[in-house]
Amino acid sequence: MSAANRIAIYKFRDGSFATAVDTIVSAAPLHAVVAVYGGGGTKHTAGLAAVFGGAAVFRDDATGECHLGVWGARKAARFRKALKESGMDVEVIEAPPPGRLAWYQTG
Numbered sequence: 001m002s003a004a005n006r007i008a009i010y011k012f013r014d015g016s017f018a019t020a021v022d023t024i025v026s027a028a029p030l031h032a033v034v035a036v037y038g039g040g041g042t043k044h045t046a047g048l049a050a051v052f053g054g055a056a057v058f059r060d061d062a063t064g065e066c067h068l069g070v071w072g073a074r075k076a077a078r079f080r081k082a083l084k085e086s087g088m089d090v091e092v093i094e095a096p097p098p099g100r101l102a103w104y105q106t107g
Contacts, residue, residue: 006089007032009080010067010097017071026071026076027058027097028083035085038047054106060099067097
């Protein structure tokens with residue numbers, strides 16, 4: 001696959017999901033996450049939330065691009081592994097995705 005078709009999986013620490021501690025978060029483009037976990041529900045997060053008990057949406061307001069993700073070291077590792085094993089050409093980037101945390105759900 002060409003670099004143009006590569007999917008970026010972002011891996012970073014964020015304090016938004018746990019009190020008084022930065023936690024590992026991983027996020028990937030919405031289309032890639034929906035291809036692996038399914039969509040549906042609010043902001044296309046139903047499939048991800050069903051597997052991990054929650055989901056986060058990161059949105060780049062300038063471009064409208066969205067990334068979906070999960071938090072917690074084990075969940076984030078499982079998330080990245082499933083995307084890698086799906087056959088997509090992936091690159092792990094040790095930084096937050098473009099945009100801001102727009103929304104997240106638990107439970």
